[in-house]
Amino acid sequence: MKQVLASFQGELGAFSQVAVKQLLGDAGRAVACERFEQAFRALEEGRVQAAVIPVENTLHGSVHENYDHLLRFHLPITGETSVRILHNLIAPQGVSWAKIRRVYSHPVALNQCLDFFAAHPHLERIPFYDTAGSVKMIVEQKLTDAAAIASSVAAEIYGARILKRSIEDDRQNFTRFVLLQRPGTKPLLAQTGDRKTSLVFTTRNVPGALFRSLSAFALRDLSLAKIESRPLRGKPWEYLFYVDVLEDIAAPRMKKALGHLEELADFLKVLGCYPRGK
Amino acid sequence: MKQVLASFQGELGAFSQVAVKQLLGDAGRAVACERFEQAFRALEEGRVQAAVIPVENTLHGSVHENYDHLLRFHLPITGETSVRILHNLIAPQGVSWAKIRRVYSHPVALNQCLDFFAAHPHLERIPFYDTAGSVKMIVEQKLTDAAAIASSVAAEIYGARILKRSIEDDRQNFTRFVLLQRPGTKPLLAQTGDRKTSLVFTTRNVPGALFRSLSAFALRDLSLAKIESRPLRGKPWEYLFYVDVLEDIAAPRMKKALGHLEELADFLKVLGCYPRGK
16 A cells, blocks of 8 residues: 655654644655644645645634645645544553643643543643644653543554543544645545535625625535634735535536635635535 | 622733733732633632633634533623734843844744744744743742743833744734623623624534524624634534624614524533623
8 A cells, every 4th residue: 555644743653643644644744843834834845645624623623724824825725524532631651640630732622521631630731732632742751640631543653552531521522633744735535425525715805795705605405514713914804715515616606606705805716626425 | 999800711910911901900910820711710619700711813713612611600791802912032131142142032922033933043943831921930049041932011021121022924913812700790891883693503513504594683684703623522513603793782683683693503502791901
């Protein structure tokens, strides 16, 4: 089987690595980058064949930085997947639950396990830069009173032990990732089933401009799965709008909608058309 | 003059303190809180008469956490103001520009001065939890090779010296703050001039739902200054929409628009009606 290198942000064992596996199967080899921008750049410069980037979490909201990168880099979206976020309490081998006094993890993960901390008030929460990175650290430093909150993959990779599974407050915790490739390369995923088109546009700063832009879709019965606004640099209090439309870009009504939107929008860019994730 | 206590997030000298002054003048006394939630809670519990909360920056985008708090707490918006974000390089007294090797600040502030760092590559950037807090720290620890990036107010408060003024990349850098009070209390600001109404609503998850909701405003020539979406907890891939409408809630067309929106929305809450900031 031919390997596919895919850049992602975080340490090995991050939820992004789970997304790499869901998207690319056993062929996918996750390449860790410290920052999101580096994951985009690795793909732009051809050091990897794909990038796997989180865009949205159902509790925490959009990963806004990545919307900015999607605009700036010219790396089309060719697929998507959602990962169920399961937080586990993980300790180095030989460290039992009774000994744990401190728990390390990314602040977002700590905040998603508030019921667990309320039930165990003797545990100190310590913010760390990364979920999987906190497992790596407690194992490397051989801490005897510390645990980390991370994915089960992180426990596996760093040879640590899961003390308690699924300690997150809310089971409806999913993160949506997009698969990016370089322009003109063959899609890595099978192009079958229903499709989605992602766009970004600006409107003229006139009353009703967003409403009129959305009419391009609504009047053609095209559904939006998501809309996100971001500030437009250099034009205070004006915005870019990102939308995901549940239709193939090649479908006649979608072509007409894009033509209509072009009449109304100052700027329009297609970010990708790809098979809808489950 | 009667003092008005206003909670804000950050250390004394934060840009929020500038907003307190812009909103409440010399009567305003800023009460520092470590986290945003604490600033909301201080007002809810009556320990202060107002809270001053950032909701949006023209480069960085919305402060999404505060949109979630605006929904959860019942503390109406009674005013707004925009603060020009001017980043200054600040050092302890007696430390000259030639000695500076390290620069501390909040990661967002460091990222807004990239041209400055590109011109001075020998300077190490060190992320710190707060802009004003980094001035406080370098002064308290009497660092001799370090500077911080923060507001001029921070330099004043901690008795530090501004080495270089206005080192930010982009002059179009503003943060919008809202003034919150407890329900039923007398507005602290004069209720004159044009007004703005802030709302949050959810739509039914059907095609065109957002378009139809916005029609309540567009069909009455009501302008939206801003729309923001946030995830709806417990309903993955559904959203809350926050909108700012440039009209008084008491105006006849606005009353009709709200009645119309109520027909279409599953949930609707008015966050406040207040004089528009400059």
